[in-house]
Amino acid sequence: xxxxxxxxxxxxxxxxxxxxxxxxxxxxxxxxxxxxxxxxxxxxxxxxxxxxxxxxxxxxxxxxxxxxxxxxxxxxxxxxxxxxxxxxxxxxxxxxxxxxxxxxxxxxxxxxxxxxxxxxxxxxxxxxxxxxxxxxxxxxxxxxxxxxxxxxxxxxxxxxxxxxxxxxxxxxxxxxxxxxxxxxxxxxxxxxxxxxxxxxxxxxxxxxxxxxxxxxxxxxxxxxxxxxxxxxxxxxxxxxxxxxxxxxxxxxxxxxxxxxxxxxxxxxxxxxxxxxxxxxxxxxxxxxxxxxxxxxxxxxxxxxxxxxxxxxx
Numbered sequence: 686x687x688x689x690x691x692x693x694x695x696x697x698x699x700x701x702x703x704x705x706x707x708x709x710x711x712x713x714x715x716x717x718x719x720x721x722x723x724x725x726x727x728x729x730x731x732x733x734x735x736x737x738x739x740x741x742x743x744x745x746x747x748x749x750x751x752x753x754x755x756x757x758x759x760x761x762x763x764x765x766x767x768x769x770x771x772x773x774x775x776x777x778x779x780x781x782x783x784x785x786x787x788x789x790x791x792x793x794x795x796x797x798x799x800x801x802x803x804x805x806x807x808x809x810x811x812x813x814x815x816x817x818x819x820x821x822x823x824x825x826x827x828x829x830x831x832x833x834x835x836x837x838x839x840x841x842x843x844x845x846x847x848x849x850x851x852x853x854x855x856x857x858x859x860x861x862x863x864x865x866x867x868x869x870x871x872x873x874x875x876x877x878x879x880x881x882x883x884x885x886x887x888x889x890x891x892x893x894x895x896x897x898x899x900x901x902x903x904x905x906x907x908x909x910x911x912x913x914x915x916x917x918x919x920x921x922x923x924x925x926x927x928x929x930x931x932x933x934x935x936x937x938x939x940x941x942x943x944x945x946x947x948x949x950x951x952x953x954x955x956x957x958x959x960x961x962x963x964x965x966x967x968x969x970x971x972x973x974x975x976x977x978x979x980x981x982x983x984x985x986x987x988x989x990x991x992x993x994x995x996x997x998x
Contacts, residue, residue: 686713687721694724694734695859703734719752723864726757730865739793742865747788758784760866763822766790797872802958806947809971810960813949814877817956822866823931827984829863830856830890837891837899840906840913850900853893853975855987863888874927874988878958883994884924890931893938893975893983901943901974904989905967906997914997921995922967927958927988935981942973962992 690709692699707728713721722745728735730742743764749757758774765771767790770783802812834854838845858867867888875882906913907922928940930951940957941948949957961971975983 687718691724694861707734719749719754722749723754723757727861727864730868731860733860743788747785750784760864761787763866764791766792797869799873799877802877809968812958814956816954818954820953823953827931834892852897853891855889855891857887857889880990884991886989886995889987891985893978896977898977899975901972904961919997921991921993923961923989924992925958925960925990929956929986931984935978935983937976937979938983939976944970944972
């Protein structure tokens with residue numbers, strides 16, 4: 686029941702029927718299913734098809750962890766504000782009530798508030814945010830995406846197409862797949878960039894295997910003439926791009942702004958964001974690419990942010 690309900694909420698390789706999905710998840714919770722509690726916790730935190738209530742969401746996550754949900758336990762370990770019970774849980778020597786201790790140690794304000802960004806380039810405007818996330822969070826995000834990557838495409842102004850200039854693969858998160866952790870991480874991105882969550886596309890993880898790259902390109906979508914999106918009427922464009930490095934045990938793969946000679950390679954958990962527009966138009970100096978990976982493999986989180994509420998998915 687939980688598996689079917691979750692599939693209907695995601696709509697990936699299954700019908701997208703969220704109300705029926707919520708009904709099935711609710712029924713599974715009434716039967717005591719811990720994973721259903723974890724899924725419902727995410728829905729309540731997002732306000733997706735059920736009323737938004739973060740406190741209730743965290744309580745459900747705590748109950749799910751107590752009930753044995755690995756998903757809930759992993760999220761609580763990332764969200765916990767008290768390192769002592771978190772270290773105990775990671776060592777596998779858990780004591781009675783430890784998951785509730787972790788739930789109660791969660792501090793929303795502290796968790797979502799980032800350190801100030803540092804401007805490192807003026808045109809295009811580029812900012813870095815080192816240690817934006819913990820290595821544990823990065824590892825968790827990679828784990829959520831493994832086995833789900835598909836060949837990357839690029840938007841040509843009308844529709845996504847395959848291009849030889851982009852050889853990597855990607856995975857786009859839905860609400861359920863990102864859990865409470867990714868919902869809160871996007872609030873942190875909002876506070877860092879000063880741009881609203883409503884302006885954000887669904888977050889993605891890009892995977893670069895050995896030799897894979899993205900040739901220099903612009904992140905702009907709108908060609909200035911043709912609307913796009915499901916109804917063909919959306920005319921917004923990407924105002925900024927936020928990137929977060931999820932691993933650093935590889936060589937090559939640098940982000941390079943080819944028109945200005947600036948390149949960057951972060952460590953796991955480091956963030957960077959840059960402006961794609963200048964004076965209301967695509968910034969001609971924001972041409973950028975990802976160099977080929979020469980050893981290992983690279984994972985990076987991408988969050989595109991528009992100049993208005995995003996309504997093109």
